[in-house]
Amino acid sequence: MAKKPKIYIIDVTNRDGVQTSRICLTKLEKTMINIYLNDLGVFQSEFGFPVTRHETNYLNANLELAELGVIKPMRLSGWLRAIPKDVEGAFKAVPKLKHVNLSISTSDQMIIHKFQGKLDHKSIIDEMAEAVKLAKSLGAETIGVNAEDASRTKIEYLIEFSKAAKEAGACRLRYCDTLGCESPHNIYERISKLISSVKMDVEIHCHNDLGMVVANSVMGAKAANDAGFNAYINTCVNGMGERAGNADLVSIILAIKYAAGLRDNYQIAEEVNLKKAWELCKYASYAFGVPIPINQPGIGANAFAHESGIHADGALKDRRNYELYDFEELGRGEPEIIETGRQITAGEYSGIKGFRNVYDNLEIEFKDDKEAAKVLELVRYANVHNQKPLTKGELRFVAKYPDIARKIFTMEP
Numbered sequence: 385m386a387k388k389p390k391i392y393i394i395d396v397t398n399r400d401g402v403q404t405s406r407i408c409l410t411k412l413e414k415t416m417i418n419i420y421l422n423d424l425g426v427f428q429s430e431f432g433f434p435v436t437r438h439e440t441n442y443l444n445a446n447l448e449l450a451e452l453g454v455i456k457p458m459r460l461s462g463w464l465r466a467i468p469k470d471v472e473g474a475f476k477a478v479p480k481l482k483h484v485n486l487s488i489s490t491s492d493q494m495i496i497h498k499f500q501g502k503l504d505h506k507s508i509i510d511e512m513a514e515a516v517k518l519a520k521s522l523g524a525e526t527i528g529v530n531a532e533d534a535s536r537t538k539i540e541y542l543i544e545f546s547k548a549a550k551e552a553g554a555c556r557l558r559y560c561d562t563l564g565c566e567s568p569h570n571i572y573e574r575i576s577k578l579i580s581s582v583k584m585d586v587e588i589h590c591h592n593d594l595g596m597v598v599a600n601s602v603m604g605a606k607a608a609n610d611a612g613f614n615a616y617i618n619t620c621v622n623g624m625g626e627r628a629g630n631a632d633l634v635s636i637i638l639a640i641k642y643a644a645g646l647r648d649n650y651q652i653a654e655e656v657n658l659k660k661a662w663e664l665c666k667y668a669s670y671a672f673g674v675p676i677p678i679n680q681p682g683i684g685a686n687a688f689a690h691e692s693g694i695h696a697d698g699a700l701k702d703r704r705n706y707e708l709y710d711f712e713e714l715g716r717g718e719p720e721i722i723e724t725g726r727q728i729t730a731g732e733y734s735g736i737k738g739f740r741n742v743y744d745n746l747e748i749e750f751k752d753d754k755e756a757a758k759v760l761e762l763v764r765y766a767n768v769h770n771q772k773p774l775t776k777g778e779l780r781f782v783a784k785y786p787d788i789a790r791k792i793f794t795m796e797p
């Protein structure tokens with residue numbers, strides 16, 4: 385019997401998340417997000433743009449972290465336009481790149497009004513197929529092909545495009561609901577139709593412009609699984625992403641685990657450890673500078689708060705009266721210690737004494753003064769780079785992997 389198809393998570397915070405207006409992450413913050421995503425058991429992180437020059441050192445350094453086993457087993461994948469020139473440039477800048485997604489628009493709207501005659505329906509398929517073959521020849525192990533604006537693409541053309549992608553060597557098609565116009569039943573039907581004729585795994589990439597992003601993503605995944613193929617849902621931490629955002633990572637995992645009609649029959653492939661969710665989401669909120677809404681599923685301040693008489697009484701008698709899942713499962717419930725007295729912080733103008741105090745408090749010791757001075761210098765750079773106080777996780781990272789940290793901070797315009 386064939387293996388039961390599963391649902392994988394591909395997080396795109398470090399790509400769709402950071403290309404969003406007003407959302408920025410430094411290269412150190414992107415690195416930390418990758419480490420936390422790996423701890424959480426995410427299958428793949430789309431970790432950036434290999435053709436964008438200021439990403440080069442960060443991308444190569446993170447692939448080194450993967451080799452060292454720091455980011456393992458999570459895959460790191462790059463986002464590229466599906467054009468041979470970009471594929472060529474990507475593998476030149478980031479030679480150890482193994483996983484890529486190649487993106488090109490497929491809707492009439494974009495073919496006519498974006499490419500404006502530069503490419504037509506036929507040349508889009510040709511260009512994409514050439515890019516896929518080139519990526520394969522340059523060492524790509526897995527290639528996803530992104531149909532940008534797939535949800536507004538004529539299904540017959542989308543099928544033709546997807547078949548060509550598969551034939552060229554792609555292992556997945558990314559169905560992009562670029563404008564967030566999908567609805568749950570509609571995406572289910574379209575993915576069913578697409579997968580039953582192309583017979584290929586599919587990525588579901590949705591946006592929240594109509595407030596249905598999580599429902600659309602899980603229904604798309606369900607359609608792929610029902611047709612016998614794996615689904616790869618694209619997520620962002622705290623639901624960041626272009627405009628109204630992408631599918632929130634934690635909400636997607638909770639939906640697959642707990643939603644009626646999904647929980648018993650559909651399964652996340654990797655070993656997801658939601659216990660890391662709290663730490664990841666809090667860190668991302670700090671790094672983005674965007675607070676977590678109090679009503680955010682699982683993570684918001686109100687997610688396990690009860691006040692009204694009947695609810696409070698019920699929750700105290702038996703949590704299942706008013707709580708669908710446990711706060712412990714999300715890594716919540718531990719007290720957090722906040723220093724309210726004297727604090728020494730490490731910043732871009734720190735000296736050695738204060739710096740050693742900061743690391744003593746983290747119980748990190750240095751071999752000798754020389755090593756301490758070297759890490760201090762890097763911590764200064766990390767602060768110049770981040771422009772806000774470093775978190776304990778970041779301080780630990782810089783001390784543990786100073787040479788990799790140096791690469792991450794280095795940009796050569």
Ligand SMILES: [Zn+2]
Pocket residue numbers: 400562589591625626
């Ligand atoms: Zn997107």
